[in-house]
Amino acid sequence: MLVIDQLSVSYGAIKAVREVSLRVEKGEIVALLGPNGAGKTSLISAIIGLVPASGGRVVLDGVDITRRRTEDIVRLGATVTPEGRHIFADLSVGQNLRLGAATRRDRDGIAADTERMLAMFPILRERFASRAQTLSGGEQQQLAIARSMMSRPKLLMLDEPSLGLAPKLVEQIFGLITELRTQGLTLLVVEQNAYDALAMADRAYIMNSGRLQFSGRSEELLASDDLMELYLGTGTGVHAGAAS
Amino acid sequence: MTALLSQLGLGRQSLFGSLMLAALVVLIGLIVMAVAEKAQIRVANVFFVNLILVFGLQITMGNSNVANLGHITFTGVAAYVVGILVLPLAIKATGIPNAPFGLAEVLIHFVPAAMIAVVFSTALAFITGLVLTRQTGIAYTIATLALLVIVHTVLTNWVDLTRGPIAMYGIPIRANTVSLMLIAGACAIVARLFRDSRWGLQLRASGEDVLGAEASGVSVRTLRLVAWTLSGFVLSIGGVMYAYMVGTINPKSFYFDAVFLTLAMLILGGMRSVSGAVVGAVIVTLGTELMRWLEGAPVIFGGKMPQIFGLTGFFLGVVIVLFMALRPDGLVGDEELDEMARRLWRERRTKGAKEQAQESET
Amino acid sequence: MDYVIQQVLNAASIGGEYALLALGLAIVFSVMGLVNFAHGELITISGFTMYAIFIFAAPTSAWGLLPVGIIAAIAAAVVFERVAFRPVRNAPATTGLLTAFGLSIVVKNFFVSVVGATRPRAVPTPDWLSSHIEIGAVHIQTLQLLEAAVTAVALMALLALLRGTNIGLAMRAAAKDFNTVRLMGIRANQVVLAAFVISGLLAGLAAVFIMARRGAVDPFMGFTPVLKAFVAAVLGGFGSLGGAVVGGLALGAAEVLFQIILPESIAGYRDAFVFLFVGGVLILRPQGLFGRKHQFGDKEG
Numbered sequence A: 001m002l003v004i005d006q007l008s009v010s011y012g013a014i015k016a017v018r019e020v021s022l023r024v025e026k027g028e029i030v031a032l033l034g035p036n037g038a039g040k041t042s043l044i045s046a047i048i049g050l051v052p053a054s055g056g057r058v059v060l061d062g063v064d065i066t067r068r069r070t071e072d073i074v075r076l077g078a079t080v081t082p083e084g085r086h087i088f089a090d091l092s093v094g095q096n097l098r099l100g101a102a103t104r105r106d107r108d109g110i111a112a113d114t115e116r117m118l119a120m121f122p123i124l125r126e127r128f129a130s131r132a133q134t135l136s137g138g139e140q141q142q143l144a145i146a147r148s149m150m151s152r153p154k155l156l157m158l159d160e161p162s163l164g165l166a167p168k169l170v171e172q173i174f175g176l177i178t179e180l181r182t183q184g185l186t187l188l189v190v191e192q193n194a195y196d197a198l199a200m201a202d203r204a205y206i207m208n209s210g211r212l213q214f215s216g217r218s219e220e221l222l223a224s225d226d227l228m229e230l231y232l233g234t235g236t237g238v239h240a241g242a243a244s
Numbered sequence B: 001m002t003a004l005l006s007q008l009g010l011g012r013q014s015l016f017g018s019l020m021l022a023a024l025v026v027l028i029g030l031i032v033m034a035v036a037e038k039a040q041i042r043v044a045n046v047f048f049v050n051l052i053l054v055f056g057l058q059i060t061m062g063n064s065n066v067a068n069l070g071h072i073t074f075t076g077v078a079a080y081v082v083g084i085l086v087l088p089l090a091i092k093a094t095g096i097p098n099a100p101f102g103l104a105e106v107l108i109h110f111v112p113a114a115m116i117a118v119v120f121s122t123a124l125a126f127i128t129g130l131v132l133t134r135q136t137g138i139a140y141t142i143a144t145l146a147l148l149v150i151v152h153t154v155l156t157n158w159v160d161l162t163r164g165p166i167a168m169y170g171i172p173i174r175a176n177t178v179s180l181m182l183i184a185g186a187c188a189i190v191a192r193l194f195r196d197s198r199w200g201l202q203l204r205a206s207g208e209d210v211l212g213a214e215a216s217g218v219s220v221r222t223l224r225l226v227a228w229t230l231s232g233f234v235l236s237i238g239g240v241m242y243a244y245m246v247g248t249i250n251p252k253s254f255y256f257d258a259v260f261l262t263l264a265m266l267i268l269g270g271m272r273s274v275s276g277a278v279v280g281a282v283i284v285t286l287g288t289e290l291m292r293w294l295e296g297a298p299v300i301f302g303g304k305m306p307q308i309f310g311l312t313g314f315f316l317g318v319v320i321v322l323f324m325a326l327r328p329d330g331l332v333g334d335e336e337l338d339e340m341a342r343r344l345w346r347e348r349r350t351k352g353a354k355e356q357a358q359e360s361e362t
Numbered sequence C: 001m002d003y004v005i006q007q008v009l010n011a012a013s014i015g016g017e018y019a020l021l022a023l024g025l026a027i028v029f030s031v032m033g034l035v036n037f038a039h040g041e042l043i044t045i046s047g048f049t050m051y052a053i054f055i056f057a058a059p060t061s062a063w064g065l066l067p068v069g070i071i072a073a074i075a076a077a078v079v080f081e082r083v084a085f086r087p088v089r090n091a092p093a094t095t096g097l098l099t100a101f102g103l104s105i106v107v108k109n110f111f112v113s114v115v116g117a118t119r120p121r122a123v124p125t126p127d128w129l130s131s132h133i134e135i136g137a138v139h140i141q142t143l144q145l146l147e148a149a150v151t152a153v154a155l156m157a158l159l160a161l162l163r164g165t166n167i168g169l170a171m172r173a174a175a176k177d178f179n180t181v182r183l184m185g186i187r188a189n190q191v192v193l194a195a196f197v198i199s200g201l202l203a204g205l206a207a208v209f210i211m212a213r214r215g216a217v218d219p220f221m222g223f224t225p226v227l228k229a230f231v232a233a234v235l236g237g238f239g240s241l242g243g244a245v246v247g248g249l250a251l252g253a254a255e256v257l258f259q260i261i262l263p264e265s266i267a268g269y270r271d272a273f274v275f276l277f278v279g280g281v282l283i284l285r286p287q288g289l290f291g292r293k294h295q296f297g298d299k300e301g
Helices: A040-048 A070-075 A093-100 A107-120 A122-126 A137-149 A167-182 A194-200 A218-223 A225-232 A238-243 B002-007 B012-035 B038-064 B072-086 B089-095 B100-105 B110-132 B137-157 B177-196 B198-208 B210-215 B220-246 B256-269 B274-295 B310-326 B337-361 C002-032 C039-056 C062-088 C093-115 C142-164 C166-176 C178-183 C188-214 C223-236 C241-261 C264-284
Strands: A002-011 A014-024 A029-033 A055-060 A078-081 A155-159 A186-191 A203-208 A211-217 C132-135 C138-141
Touching: A002 A040, A014 A029, A014 A040, A014 A055, A014 A211, A029 A040, A029 A167, A029 A194, A040 A070, A040 A078, A040 A155, A040 A186, A070 A078, A070 C178, A078 A137, A093 A107, A093 A137, A093 C166, A107 A122, A107 A137, A122 A137, A137 A155, A137 A167, A167 A186, A167 A194, A186 A194, A194 A218, A203 A218, A211 A218, A218 A225, B012 B038, B012 B177, B012 B274, B012 B337, B038 B072, B038 B177, B038 B198, B038 B220, B038 B256, B038 B274, B072 B110, B072 B137, B072 B220, B072 B256, B089 B100, B110 B137, B110 B220, B110 C264, B137 C093, B137 C223, B137 C264, B177 B198, B177 B220, B177 B274, B198 B220, B256 B274, B256 B310, B256 C093, B274 B310, B310 C062, B310 C093, C002 C039, C002 C138, C002 C142, C002 C166, C002 C188, C002 C223, C002 C241, C039 C062, C039 C093, C039 C188, C039 C223, C062 C093, C062 C188, C132 C142, C138 C142, C142 C166, C142 C188, C142 C241, C166 C178, C166 C188, C178 C188, C223 C241, C223 C264, C241 C264
Parallel strands: A029 A186, A029 A203, A078 A155, A155 A186
Antiparallel strands: A002 A014, A002 A055, A203 A211, C132 C138
């Protein structure tokens, strides 16, 4: 579904991403892990075209999208739920969802999808007419995901969906991500919260200082305290640490 | 002296660089005096006045990186103050017989008059700066523009004092190429030393990252006020020199034509450096003279702040638009010429040393 | 009473004109962070296009000139965006501002040198625009009434657009976070284009009224109205759409007020007083009447 080949991103003299290659197959949940500043968000931004790649290639469903505009990539079926819940604060919940479906022309389909999202996130139905600004952090995250879903993406990339959320909400969001996969979605999840992300993902990549350091199956990582310690700086104690 | 310099955060490089720049300005003057004919000398005189104004503009705009469109205000105020003080009484009797504050009977020697004008206009800069520096970004730019319009309105309407829209003529000519180039050189030193001083450095840092600068305990507002006032000082000197150069002033000389002429000079050269001001002023002056020649107008404007006509104005506008799109840092960019020369020299030397080392290895 | 109504209408029509222009400035600024100093040139281009049609096409009725003026302003706004502003779209605010300033100089001098128009040239507008109507005992200028009414209608239409259409919602969203709007698959160029079309339309409406009042064009005609609009926008809080409208109306009211209270001898200083008054307001409220408290590092640079 998504093939990234030797992708690099530079900001002036600073190389944020150095020749990273990775793949995401259809129907998979892939976790992209690593500490703050590892280049994960830069990588996602380059995939979706918000920052230019300084080298390498991004291929989506056989189409080279390396130099495409963000809006065109989104129309091809990939989207990002950005970090820090970039919801449209001045607009209502309903208007946020409406803009999520801005590329679509099928009124009935949009109405059905809105209904589906409201069923999945009951709180959004309750707050449908409120300004998004007034939502709590967890509610905003739900809105951001629901809004991404409104464009009916094939590939959804979530940037730090658990950031700043209470553990219970993290569990809920991750449960939801798993559910989205059963509906045929392919997911690339960027996380610092390694343990919970691995519990949900099929495979994982680990980045540090702009480079890819590990790739493998989630169980493999979870089963090996050494690997966890080595790449994520977290040993057995992780479980308690991540959950707290 | 060195203690004072280090107090301001200035090193030898800054001192050397500013002197080099002043020498360059003087050199331009000497060359012109050696080879130019009378009409060209007039062009050169106008060039030096404009250069002073561009230095003044660079002090605010180049360091704080926020557009200032009202700088000519202080030039105009200083020019009118000095004009009113030195105008011969006979001319006052016909021109501004009803001048308020008994100014119709006042006549002062041209040096103290210049000082009074500069002090007055700089004080005005300080006072307006107190208000203006409360604004940031766009509001600040609009406020500078509003200041220009307010003062222009006053100059045009206070007929008893300024003769209003009619030119005030008869100001004794006291400036020549020598005095103009020396004063322009001095202003180059002021602008360069401010740029390199601790204040200038902090202000430039704030242009890129105001939050960071505020967090490090620097009051950006105070810095901007310092720059604004110093800029007003240099622009006032420019105004005085202008009045002494042409002997005739009117409010239009200190309005948009002058604003965008000097702005184009600064943008073309590169507003982040004082060298850029010099380079921009030279090129734009040559360019406008060329345009004027193309327009078929003889150099009868020489001696006046060049009035901008269609083609020249068009050319200046195109320069601004193209540079903003293609080279927003101007020709010179961030580095002063001497800094650039030193860097290139150093790179060449290290490269040479490396090659030598490689050769000795083989 | 008659006098009061006339002065109120006077303020509303002048203020409405400033509001139309300030709103165009605010929309472009809020969407793409550009301070469009060339906004006044939309008025000039609109005026000169009307003049050109009048000279070359010699229409039998001046009616037809009105839509021409509006369309010309919209077209000019679109061309400005494409030619001058797109290359600096992601540049710092100062770069965009200076680009616009340069563009404004280019357009002014184009008319000075190519059209050779340094003196004003007459352009007719329909007679009924300058007629008067009587409502009861009150004597009202049609132009002023129309100006106030058109401003009100344009504002309501704009409000409907911003509340009820995808592109309107996208423009509001883009004011805060353009990248996320693009993540919705909405084309950045379309959002920016919409902002310019709207600003051109509003400027075109203002231009028609300005032409009706002046009856002539010259290359510098756009400067003063737009300077006032800038002051109005800053007064209201730059980038705030509501602020632009309130600032425009407040400025119109202040002008009329100063016109009434200033003695004859210093009436020439009216604009200076108005600007000083605005400066006073901004000392008390640096962010303007409706602006958020300014955050360093905001779009305003």
